[in-house]
Each structure stands twice: as C-alpha cells, then as structure tokens.
Amino acid sequence: MLHLALTGNIASGKSTVAALLAQHGATIIDADVLAREAVAPGTPGHDAVVDRFGTQVLAADGTLDRAALRRRVFNDPAARDALNAIVHPAVRRLRDDAVGAARERGDRIVISDIPLLFEVGLEHAFDGVILVDAPESVRRERIVHDRGLSEAEAQSMIEAQWPSDRKRAGATWIVENDGPRDALAPRVAAVWEAIRHLAASREGR
Template sequence: MLHLALTGNIAGGKSTVAALLAAHGATIIDADLLAREAVRPGSAALEAIVDHFGPSVLLADGTLDRPALRRRVFQDPVAREALNAIVHPAVRRLRDAHVAAARQRGDAVVISDIPLLFEVGLEHAFDGVILVDAPEPERLARLQRDRGLPRAEAQAMIDAQWPSARKRSGATWIIDNDGPKEQLPARVAELWQTIQALPLRGSSADTSL
C-alpha cells in the first residue's frame, strides 16, 4: 500500500484536490472529519477542551462551537498549541485505525489529508507529500469571498500556518492552484498518472505540476 499525505494552506484548494484524487480511486482519510469525530459529545478530547477553555466553547446541544473556538485560538498561539495538544493525538489514533482498515482491504493508494502536516512534523511519516498551493493574496480573497470572513480574521487564519515557501521545499509533489479552476483537474490527473506509474517512497524531490 502506498500511503501519501495531502496538505496545503487554508483556502489553497486542498479539499478540491482531495475530491479529484478520490474520483481517480484513491482512499482519502480526511483529518477534518476525524477532528470532528474526535471531539464528539462524550469524547475525552471534548471534555479536555471544556476543562481548558471553559463551557463557553459549547453550543446549547453540547457540541463544540467550532467557529467560536477557531476565532479564539487563531489569534492566540498559546491557546492554539493547547488545543492542538488535545486534539492531534486523538485524531492520530483515529487515522491509524482508518489506515489499518485500508491496508486490510488491500487499498492501493491511501491519502491522508492533513492541513497542518508540516506544522506538527508528520511529513516524514509518509511515502510522499502532495502540497496544494496558491498565492496568499488569492487565498485571502477566497476566505473573504467564499466563507464570508472579515479580512482580519482571514489573515489571522493564514498567519497561523507556515508560509507556503517553507512547505514547498519539503513536498514531493506540488499542485499550483493559481489560475482558472478548470486547470486543476488536468493537474491532478497528471499527478495521479505519476503516482500510478512511479510511486515514490521516501523521496523529497520537488516536482511542480
């Protein structure tokens, strides 16, 4: 089984690339979905979050108020580190279980979608890293246009992640999502052919598509 990581800074187009790769036949393990599962009501992670941040981070139905917590941690690096220390281990356990299930099924290509791959130091745990990248001004505009975020909040979310240049040097493959959306499927198809023909294991070669 080939186990790859898919990452990219916020609003770069990573989710779209994940969907395209899934359409080609890859098994996608989505860290965002796992994070939601990890903090479901009654979970140890949610209890730890409430203990640390207080009951104001809960909605009336007992679920996590993700937008409120997001606003809080993206503007406070110490709070963000505390949240990551709670959530990331729980997510990793869930991901390991999904990977084991995929291996047992005999899935050929498994791709773990991990937004903060480099920030948490997981880039060397995979057979290769796919980075989806777009210029920061474009990502800022997408956050404001598509998610309705104020500029200051959108910029804080961008600033909370490593700059793209730092990540590009550690990626195996790079998909630049810097033009018309119609070009993205072709770039993903080219990457899929590369993966199918020459699955690289442990390479750090930078191949831009």
C-alpha cells in the same frame, strides 16, 4: 500500500483536490473529519476540551462550537497549544485505525489529508507529500470572497501557517491551483498518474 499526505495552506483548494483524487480511486482520510470525531460528545477529547475551555465553547446541542473555539484560541498561542495537545493525539490514533483498515481491505493508494502537516512535523511519516498551492494574493481573495472576512482577518489567517515556499521545498508533488476548477482537474490527473506509477513500481510491476 502507498500512504501519502495531502496538504495545503488555507484557501489553496486542498479539499477540491482531495475530491478529485478520490474520483481517481484514492482512499482519502480527512483530518478534519477525524478531528470532529475526536471531540464528539461522549469522547474523552470532548470532555477534555470542555474542562480546559469551559461550556462557552459548546453549541446548544452539546457539540463543540468550532467557530467559538477557533476564536478562543486563534490569537492565544498557549490556548492553541493546549487544544492541539488534546486533539492531535486523538486524531493520530483515529488515523492509524483508518490506515490499518485500508491496509486490511487491500487499498493500494491511501492519502491522508492533513492541513498542518509541516507545522506539526509529520511530513516524513509518509511515502510522499502532495502540496496544493496558490499565490498568497489569490488565497487572500478567496478567503474574503468565500468567508466574508476582511482583508486584515484573511491575512491574519494566512500568517498563522507556514509560508508556501517553506512547504514547497518539502513537497514531492505540487498542484498549482491559481485558476478555475477546469484548469485544476488536468493538473490533478497528471499528479495522479505519477502516484499510480510510483505505486506500481513499489509493487514490482
């Protein structure tokens, strides 16, 4: 089984690329989905977050209010580290379970979608890294347009992650997403062909 990582900075279009790769036949393991599972009501992760941050980060139905939690930790590095210390180990266990299940099914190409792959130092744990990238100005415009935030807020979100150049240096494949979706699909298809050939070579075909 070929196990790859997919990453990209905010508003790079990583989720769109993940959906296109799934259409080509990849098994996608989404870190955002796992993160929600890790802190679902009734889990140790949920209890730990509430113990650390209080009931003000809960929605009316008892689930975590992710927006409120994000606001709570965004400009507080100590709080963000505390949250990561709760969530990341649980997500890692869930990812390991999902990868194990994919291996048992005989899936050939498994791609773990991990937004902060480089920031948490996981890039060397995979057979290759796919980076989705777009110029900072394009990503800032997308954040403002799609999320209704100010340019200052968008810039703050961009600066909270590693710069693209640093990630590009560690990527195996780069998908440029600086234009419309109809330009993105053939770029993803080209990367998929390279991945498929790598998987075949590992199988000795």
